[in-house]
Amino acid sequence: xxxxxxxxxxxxxxxxxxxxxxxxxxxxxxxxxxxxxxxxxxxxxxxxxxxxxxxxxxxxxxxxxxxxxxxxxxxxxxxxxxxxxxxxxxxxxxxxxxxxxxxxxxxxxxxxxxxxxxxxxxxxxxxxxxxxxxxxxxxxxxxxxxxxxxxxxxxxxxxxxxxxxxxxxxxxxxxxxxxxxxxxxxxxxxxxxxxxxxxxxxxxxxxxxxxxxxxxxxxxxxxxxxxxxxxxxxxxxxxxxxxxxxxxxxxxxxxxxxxxxxxxxxxxxxxxxxxxxxxxxx
Amino acid sequence: xxxxxxxxxxxxxxxxxxxxxxxxxxxxxxxxxxxxxxxxxxxxxxxxxxxxxxxxxxxxxxxxxxxxxxxxxxxxxxxxxxxxxxxxxxxxxxxxxxxxxxxxxxxxxxxxxxxxxxxxxxxxxxxxxxxxxxxxxxxxxxxxxxxxxxxxxxxxxxxxxxxxxxxxxxxxxxxxxxxxxxxxxxxxxxxxxxxxxxxxxxxxxxxxxxxxxxxxxxxxxxxxxxxxxxxxxxxxxxxxxxxxxxxxxxxxxxxxxxxxxxxxxxxxxxxxxxxxxxxxxxxxxxxxxxxxxxxxxxxxxxxxxxxxxxxxxxxxxxxxxxxxxxxxxxxxxxxxxxxxxxxxxxxxxxxxxxxxxxxxxxxxxxxxxxxxxxxxxxxxxxxxxxx
Numbered sequence: 171x172x173x174x175x176x177x178x179x180x181x182x183x184x185x186x187x188x189x190x191x192x193x194x195x196x197x198x199x200x201x202x203x204x205x206x207x208x209x210x211x212x213x214x215x216x217x218x219x220x221x222x223x224x225x226x227x228x229x230x231x232x233x234x235x236x237x238x239x240x241x242x243x244x245x246x247x248x249x250x251x252x253x254x255x256x257x258x259x260x261x262x263x264x265x266x267x268x269x270x271x272x273x274x275x276x277x278x279x280x281x282x283x284x285x286x287x288x289x290x291x292x293x294x295x296x297x298x299x300x301x302x303x304x305x306x307x308x309x310x311x312x313x314x315x316x317x318x319x320x321x322x323x324x325x326x327x328x329x330x331x332x333x334x335x336x337x338x339x340x341x342x343x344x345x346x347x348x349x350x351x352x353x354x355x356x357x358x359x360x361x362x363x364x365x366x367x368x369x370x371x372x373x374x375x376x377x378x379x380x381x382x383x384x385x386x387x388x389x390x391x392x393x394x395x396x397x398x399x400x401x402x403x404x405x406x407x408x409x410x411x412x413x414x415x416x417x418x419x420x421x422x423x424x425x426x427x428x429x430x431x432x433x434x435x436x437x438x439x440x441x442x443x444x445x446x447x448x449x450x451x452x
Numbered sequence: 453x454x455x456x457x458x459x460x461x462x463x464x465x466x467x468x469x470x471x472x473x474x475x476x477x478x479x480x481x482x483x484x485x486x487x488x489x490x491x492x493x494x495x496x497x498x499x500x501x502x503x504x505x506x507x508x509x510x511x512x513x514x515x516x517x518x519x520x521x522x523x524x525x526x527x528x529x530x531x532x533x534x535x536x537x538x539x540x541x542x543x544x545x546x547x548x549x550x551x552x553x554x555x556x557x558x559x560x561x562x563x564x565x566x567x568x569x570x571x572x573x574x575x576x577x578x579x580x581x582x583x584x585x586x587x588x589x590x591x592x593x594x595x596x597x598x599x600x601x602x603x604x605x606x607x608x609x610x611x612x613x614x615x616x617x618x619x620x621x622x623x624x625x626x627x628x629x630x631x632x633x634x635x636x637x638x639x640x641x642x643x644x645x646x647x648x649x650x651x652x653x654x655x656x657x658x659x660x661x662x663x664x665x666x667x668x669x670x671x672x673x674x675x676x677x678x679x680x681x682x683x684x685x686x687x688x689x690x691x692x693x694x695x696x697x698x699x700x701x702x703x704x705x706x707x708x709x710x711x712x713x714x715x716x717x718x719x720x721x722x723x724x725x726x727x728x729x730x731x732x733x734x735x736x737x738x739x740x741x742x743x744x745x746x747x748x749x750x751x752x753x754x755x756x757x758x759x760x761x762x763x764x765x766x767x768x769x770x771x772x773x774x775x776x777x778x779x780x781x782x783x784x785x786x787x788x789x790x791x792x793x794x795x796x797x798x799x800x801x802x803x804x805x806x807x808x809x810x811x812x813x814x815x816x817x818x819x820x821x822x823x824x825x826x827x828x829x830x831x832x833x834x835x836x837x838x839x
Contacts, residue, residue, distance in 0.1 A: 245711045251687050252686055252688070252836070253686070253688075253711075253713045253829075253832075254713075254833055254836075255712070255713075255826070255829035255830050255833045257830065257833075258830070258833040292838060293830070437836060437837075
C-alpha cells in the first residue's frame with residue numbers, strides 16, 4: 171500500500187479543525203474534514219470525539235492511522251502521535267493548496283502571522299502581531315457581536331461600505347471605544363466593519379513589509395474566507411502601491427490541520443526509515 | 453506502593469514548601485538534631501547527616517512568594533534567587549534552621565552570606581570556598597579545612613563529634629541516592645514518556661528537603677515503577693537542558709518545553725544531587741578525605757568549576773551524544789553571570805560537533821511561556837522535519 175492514512179487536528183482558541191487525509195508519495199487527498207466551535211465544551215474531549223467521528227464515518231479504526239498529528243493547542247489532543255507548531259503546519263497547508271505560495275499569512279483568532287516559505291514549505295522567516303489583539307479574528311468576532319451581526323455575514327456587509335471609518339489599529343481596547351463612538355455618531359454598520367477590515371489589512375501589510383515578503387501571498391486561518399477583509403487587503407495594497415498577488419482557498423481554515431496531517435505522513439516515513447537504518451547499523 | 457502520580461504529587465508539595473515543614477518536623481522529633489540550609493549548587497550533605505542533621509536545599513521562592521523586601525537588598529541587575537532567599541529570611545521562614553552554607557558560585561551568593569550575618573539568621577553563616585586548584589596537596593587540603601569548619605560549627609550547636617563509621621554509612625547512602633538518580637535518568641533516556649520531566653524534577657527536588665534514607669525509599673519505588681512498560685511514546689525530539697543549575701526554572705517552563713515537543717533527557721536543574729560522578733569510597737578510614745578526593749576527581753562539569761583540563765563544552769557534547777539527544781536548550785536565569793558567560797563557549801562546542809541548539813533566559817517567577825513555547829516548538833519542528 172503506497173498511501174498512508176493520517177489525521178491532523180488543529181486546536182484553536184475558538185474552533186477545532188480536523189482533517190482525515192490519504193497521503194501518497196505523489197499526491198495527497200482530503201478524505202474528510204470537520205470543524206467544531208468549542209463554545210463551553212471541554213476541548214480535549216471534543217477533539218477526541220471529532221477523531222472518533224471522522225474515523226467511524228469512514229469505517230476506520232484508530233490503529234489504521236499511520237499518524238495522528240496535532241497543531242495549535244496540541245496538548246489537548248489525547249491520542250496524538252506527534253505535535254507540530256502552528257507556523258510549520260500553516261506553511262505546509264498553504265503550499266498544499268498552492269505550490270507557488272512564497273508567503274503565508276495565518277489569520278488566526280488571537281494574532282496574525284506572516285511567514286516566508288520555500289517550495290518545500292520550510293519556514294524561512296516570520297513576523298507576527300505583538301501583544302494586542304486588535305488585528306485578530308477574535309477582535310473582529312467581538313465587534314460583530316456588539317453590532318448584532320454573525321461572524322459569517324461581516325464579509326458581505328463590509329462590501330456594501332461606501333465611506334469606511336478606520337478605527338485604531340494598535341489597541342483592541344481603543345478600537346472598541348472607537349466603534350462605540352462610531353455607533354453613537356450614526357456611522358453605518360458596513361462603514362464600521364469596513365473600517366475595521368482596513369485597520370486589520372494595514373497591520374497585515376506592515377507585517378508583509380517588515381518580512382520583505384514575496385508574492386504570491388496565501389491567506390490561511392479563519393479570517394481567510396472573509397471577503398470583506400480580502401477586499402480591504404487588496405485596496406490597501408493598491409494604496410500603498412505594493413504588488414502582491416493574494417490567494418486563498420475555501421478550505422483555508424483547515425490549512426493547519428492539513429499541514430499537520432501531511433507532516434505526520436512525512437514523519438511516519440522518516441521514522442520508519444530511521445528504524446530500518448538502526449537495524450542495518452546494528 | 454503508591455503510583456507515580458501520587459509520588460510526584462507528594463514530592464511536589466514537599467519540594468515547594470517554603471516553610472520547610474517536613475524538615476522542621478524531623479528536627480523537632482528528637483533533641484540534638486540540626487537543620488543546615490545550603491544554597492546551590494553542591495554541598496556534601498552526608499557531612500551534616502552524619503552529625504545528626506539535614507542539609508536542606510534552598511532554591512529560592514519561585515513564583516510562590518512576592519518579593520518586596522528582598523528587592524531592597526539587591527540591584528536591578530542581580531538575578532532573582534537571592535532576593536527571594538533574603539525575603540524568606542526576613543519573613544522568618546528559616547526559624548528553626550541552625551545554620552546556612554553558601555557555596556562559592558557567584559558574587560550574589562557570597563553577598564547573601566554577609567546579609568545573613570547582618571540579619572542574624574541562624575547560628576552560623578558559612579561562605580564555603582570551593583578549591584579551584586585540584587592538586588590534593590593544595591586544593592584538597594584547603595577544601596578539607598573548609599569542610600572541617602562546617603563540622604565545627606555543627607558540633608558547637610549539638611555537641612555531636614564526627615564519626616568515621618557513621619560518615620561512611622552516610623556516604624554509602626548518598627552513593628545509593630546517586631545510583632538511583634542515574635538509573636532513573638538512564639530509564640528516562642530510553643523511555644522519556646514514562647515519567648514527565650516536571651514530575652521527575654519534583655521528585656529530585658523533594659530530596660533536598662528530607663533525609664537521604666527517605667529519598668532513597670522514594671527513588672527506589674520510582675525506579676521500580678518506571679521499569680514497567682507504560683504509556684505511548686510521542687514523536688518528540690530529545691533535548692538536554694543546560695544552564696539552570698542555580699536559580700530554578702518555574703515548573704511551567706519545564707512543562708512548556710515538553711509540551712512544545714521536546715523530551716528532556718538530561719538537565720542540570722538539581723545538579724548538586726549529581727555533582728559527584730560515581731561512588732565515593734565508603735570504606736575508607738578517612739571518609740573526609742574520600743569526600744574531598746571525590747570533589748577533586750569526580751566532579752561533574754559546571755560553570756562554577758574551573759575546568760581548563762577538561763573543558764565543559766566538550767563534556768556537554770559528550771553528554772548529548774551519550775543521551776542520544778537531538779539538541780541542547782540553553783536555558784539560564786536572567787543575570788546569571790556564570791551560566792551566561794559560559795554559554796558562548798558551550799555553543800561553540802555544540803556548533804563544532806554539529807549539535808543543534810537554542811537559548812533563552814528566565815526568572816524563577818516567569819509566568820508567561822508563550823515565547824519560550826514558540827521557540828521550543830519551532831526548534832522541535834526544525835529538527836524533526838529538516839535535520
